[in-house]
Amino acid sequence: MQQRADIYAVIHKGLRAFMGQTLTRVGRVDWEDAEDRGTTLAQVQELLACCAAHLEHEDGFIHPAMEERRPGSSAQTSGDHRDHLRHIEELGRMAARVGESANGARQQAGDELYRALAGFVAENFEHMEIEERYNNSVLWSAYTDAEIMGIEQRLVASVKPEMMQLLLPWMLPYASPAQRAEMLGGMRQGMPGEAFQGVMNMLRDLLLPREWNKLATTMSLA
Ligand SMILES: [Fe+2]
Structure with missing residues (x-):
């Protein structure tokens, strides 16, 4: 079966990595160590900001496209998003509480x-x-790949630069080599050379040497 355009694949891999790594970091942090506490809580707040922005992106572009051609089809994941927003606010308050707790009371x-x-x-x-299985099946039945890529381009164009800076260090390293090279190929076309070089420098520190070597070969051949 031919692979269809998947609007969720790379961002969701990035979010899974960001969520998993942040959760395990919160599990092992020494809350009484001011530096460890500060950087960990900052990462939690960054994760929450990314999750909130991600909901906005899906609500703004993907769900309306589903509703336009398959009315009612986004109901479940739209409802989930409203619950997620409440969770995000609550988690933000809980993280702030850790920061404000007195010595000795932080662990709890x-x-x-x-x-x-x-x-x-x-x-x-x-x-x-559910999004990757059900929402994708709706998109694939209602839209061509070219149309889905158009929706994705409009979504990506709406992402604020500071949010993109938070997301890229999670999206690019945790994508497959082919997804990574495809994404970077698009970015190379659409960005000033200096900004693109900045992304590559950031990535070099985050990839394993063999991943970097493969990418360098693919990009120089592209
Ligand atoms: Fe979602």
């Missing part, structure tokens, strides 16, 4: 954050599976 607030974040991650993993 941290344990509560860890378990609430685990629940949120679990819910999101199931939700993303």
Whole structure:
């Protein structure tokens, strides 16, 4: 069967990586170590900001496209998004509480954050599976690949630069080599050379040497 355009694949891999790594980091952090605490809480807030922006992107572009040609088809994942927004706000408050707790009282607030974040991650993993299975089947039956790529381009163009900077270090390393090269090929066409070089420099630090070597070969041949 021919592979169809998948609007979710790379961003969802990135979000799964970001969520999984942040959850495990919250599990092992020493909350009484000010530096460790500060950087971990900052990562939690960045993750929450990315999750909230991701909901907006899907609500703004993917669900309206589904509704336009298959009315009612986005109901389940739209409803999930409303729940996720409430969770995101609650997690933000819990993270702030860890930061404000007195010495010696942080571990308990941290344990509560860890378990609430685990629940949120679990819910999101199931939700993303519904999007990739059910929402994709709706998109594939209602739109051509060229139309789906058009929706994706409009979505990506709407992403604020500072949000893109947060997302790329999670999307690019955790995509497959082929997805990574395809994404970078598009970015090379659409970005100033200096900005593209900045992305490649960032990526070089995040990839394993053999991943980097493969990418360098693919990109120089492209
Ligand atoms: Fe979603």
